[in-house]
Amino acid sequence: MKQDRNKFKLLQKNKKAYFNYEVIEDLECGIALAGTEVKSLRGGRFSFSDSYVTVDKDGLTLVGLTIQPYTHGNINNHEPNRNRRLLAHKSEIKRLKRKVDEKGFTLVPTSIYLKGNLVKVQISLCRGKQLHDKRAVVKERDLNRDTRRELKQLQY
Template identity: 55%
Template sequence: MKVLATNKKAYHDYEILEKYEAGIVLKGTEVKSAKNGRINLRDSFIRISNGEAFLLNCHISPYEQGNIMNHDPTRTRKLLLHKREIERLAGKVQEKGLTLVPLRVYLKNNLVKVEVALAKGKKLHDKREAIKKKDLDREISRTLKNKYKIK
């Protein structure tokens, strides 16, 4: 499984509750550009309308060897999920504070897949606490590494 893009900001801004795997409908030049790693998930989000899931604001750069038939970089793309999953996610999103965010785009059996997460937004103090915990873990691992270093 080759990871094409990750949404690091989502892990910082949201508390991840559930994860789902979804296919994505892409044009030919989008697939080629995505396989080259020219995809950005930073400000993207997922919206459910009319029983279908859509990925919005995902930027896939135009394919360099493409011609005038190249794609629009930030067009809305349809996600492929089971009907029961979409209905369940639509019900959960109606709850206060829950949203759908893409976590990563990857190749699975030569198909482009998106990992979708049901997430709850973090408050500012939660973000600060997560940063402190990460710094503390880094310091502990650095100390242990230096303590048991082979001389």
């Protein structure tokens, strides 16, 4: 039983966040979901597009995560674009709030995964990249691809 709780299955990774932001720190949070949202998440029917995390007096709120309605659901299906509450310790929330307010960081969800039978969200404290930083990343990726291609041709 204990081994099952430690296993995790990655449902989706927010690749665009890693391109647009410099990730400083990661934090694992639980997420408060309605009934059929879990089944839609397990089926991979969700989108990160322009989602972010806000810190308010109630805690952490995930804004902009779209979870499509469950295909076999009934009239009690969930609303796709509602704000969802993230579950974290109060001390972690206070620390994140200080960093977001003082230093101009932003909180972005970077991945959603199953840990045992629980849905977890990894949120990251990020700083926005400048345009020249993004160009450098693209240039480096292209160079790595070209070198791998050359090495593969030399092996044959």
